[in-house]
Amino acid sequence: MDLLLNDRPAALEPGFEQRKRDHLRLALAPAHEARGLSGLDAVHLMHDALPELDLEDVRLDAQLLGQAAPTPFFVAGMTAGHADAPALNLRLARACARRGWALGVGSQRRQLAGPAELTGAVDQWRRLRDAAPGLVLIGNLGLSQIVATPLPLLRRLVQSLDAQALAVHLNPLQECLQPEGTPQFRGGLAALRDLCAWLGVPVVLKETGCGFSPRTLAKLQGLGLGAVDVSGLGGTHWGRVEGARAEEGSPLALAAATFANWGEPTVDAVRAACRLLPDTELWASGGVRSGLDAAKLIALGAKRVGYAKPALQAALWGDAALDDWMARQELELRIALFCSGARTPAEMRRLHTAEH
Numbered sequence: 001m002d003l004l005l006n007d008r009p010a011a012l013e014p015g016f017e018q019r020k021r022d023h024l025r026l027a028l029a030p031a032h033e034a035r036g037l038s039g040l041d042a043v044h045l046m047h048d049a050l051p052e053l054d055l056e057d058v059r060l061d062a063q064l065l066g067q068a069a070p071t072p073f074f075v076a077g078m079t080a081g082h083a084d085a086p087a088l089n090l091r092l093a094r095a096c097a098r099r100g101w102a103l104g105v106g107s108q109r110r111q112l113a114g115p116a117e118l119t120g121a122v123d124q125w126r127r128l129r130d131a132a133p134g135l136v137l138i139g140n141l142g143l144s145q146i147v148a149t150p151l152p153l154l155r156r157l158v159q160s161l162d163a164q165a166l167a168v169h170l171n172p173l174q175e176c177l178q179p180e181g182t183p184q185f186r187g188g189l190a191a192l193r194d195l196c197a198w199l200g201v202p203v204v205l206k207e208t209g210c211g212f213s214p215r216t217l218a219k220l221q222g223l224g225l226g227a228v229d230v231s232g233l234g235g236t237h238w239g240r241v242e243g244a245r246a247e248e249g250s251p252l253a254l255a256a257a258t259f260a261n262w263g264e265p266t267v268d269a270v271r272a273a274c275r276l277l278p279d280t281e282l283w284a285s286g287g288v289r290s291g292l293d294a295a296k297l298i299a300l301g302a303k304r305v306g307y308a309k310p311a312l313q314a315a316l317w318g319d320a321a322l323d324d325w326m327a328r329q330e331l332e333l334r335i336a337l338f339c340s341g342a343r344t345p346a347e348m349r350r351l352h353t354a355e356h
């Protein structure tokens with residue numbers, strides 16, 4: 001790895017920054033993924049041995065919040081708020097801009113801490129924008145901060161990044177298992193409704209690896225969301241990550257082990273969202289580990305597909321490794337479309353829906 005995660009003495013770190021650094025390091029451990037639980041292994045895409053196209057006819061064009069986009073891919077929001085985050089974000093931003101992917105940043109919560117934090121972040125985001133002017137950037141904040149923050153400040157947060165959308169993350173399990181957690185979600189629906197009406201850019205509601213159930217999705221009808229990213233069970237699991245941060249044998253560590261497989265599988269969440277929110281743009285993340293996984297989610301109805309941990313891992317290895325990893329995802333999606341007889345992601349969705 002050529003940058004980041006260099007160990008620094010914990011005593012020199014403010015608690016916030018150390019927590020973000022721990023999250024990043026622990027999220028990379030295979031044991032903290034709910035591998036095999038996404039439901040993707042059970043999805044079969046029908047092979048078409050006579051696709052009636054050339055591979056070069058396949059295009060990855062997609063929709064992003066109603067606008068045309070070169071690919072259906074995005075890098076899902078990952079932790080900002082520690083010293084190495086700007087370098088990591090810059091690397092991801094340049095690569096995403098080059099390849100036509102969208103980029104979600106990690107939680108901007110730190111910017112709410114005070115004017116100095118806001119100004120510092122503005123400088124950081126300006127550098128990002130200068131490096132990748134055409135990039136579609138998505139801001140990020142947790143629901144408990146949305147509930148507690150006045151709308152004008154939320155607008156400033158979005159403007160500081162020059163973001164095309166704001167992702168609001170829901171992570172009730174993590175908030176329960178994190179000693180510093182903020183499991184205050186009361187008033188969340190009303191706050192989301194106001195945010196969608198007044199923010200001025202689309203709101204993307206996302207989970208962080210535990211997915212959306214039919215019960216949750218039914219509550220989202222009529223809210224005015226720009227998109228929903230189901231971010232389901234099957235990849236990074238924050239119950240597991242927080243469990244690894246807790247003291248061995250402590251009630252928090254034991255509770256985290258109890259909830260190690262908690263959540264709605266990504267595939268179930270996508271299917272439920274198609275049924276319950278047919279008019280809301282559907283994004284899928286959570287355990288997506290190949291371009292074939294992406295093709296399966298597109299066939300099931302997702303308009304965009306996102307990766308968090310694998311993108312982080314590739315970015316930590318360097319610019320060339322990140323570019324190779326992104327190229328592989330695109331190639332695998334192209335192959336899956338070609339071998340299914342689909343010219344575009346939209347055609348893939350139509351074919352699959354017609355056959356099921």
Ligand SMILES: Cc1cc2nc3c(=O)[nH]c(=O)nc-3n(C[C@H](O)[C@H](O)[C@H](O)COP(=O)(O)O)c2cc1C
Pocket residue numbers: 023024027076077078079080105106107140167168169206207208209231234235236285286287288306307308309310312
């Ligand atoms: C290191 C790391 C940090 C993350 N930080 C955030 C965050 O700040 N805000 C957020 O909405 N999601 C965050 N996520 C969750 C991801 O956006 C995504 O929903 C989840 O990791 C599932 O995708 P994956 O299985 O591809 O990792 C983070 C994920 C990782 C791996």
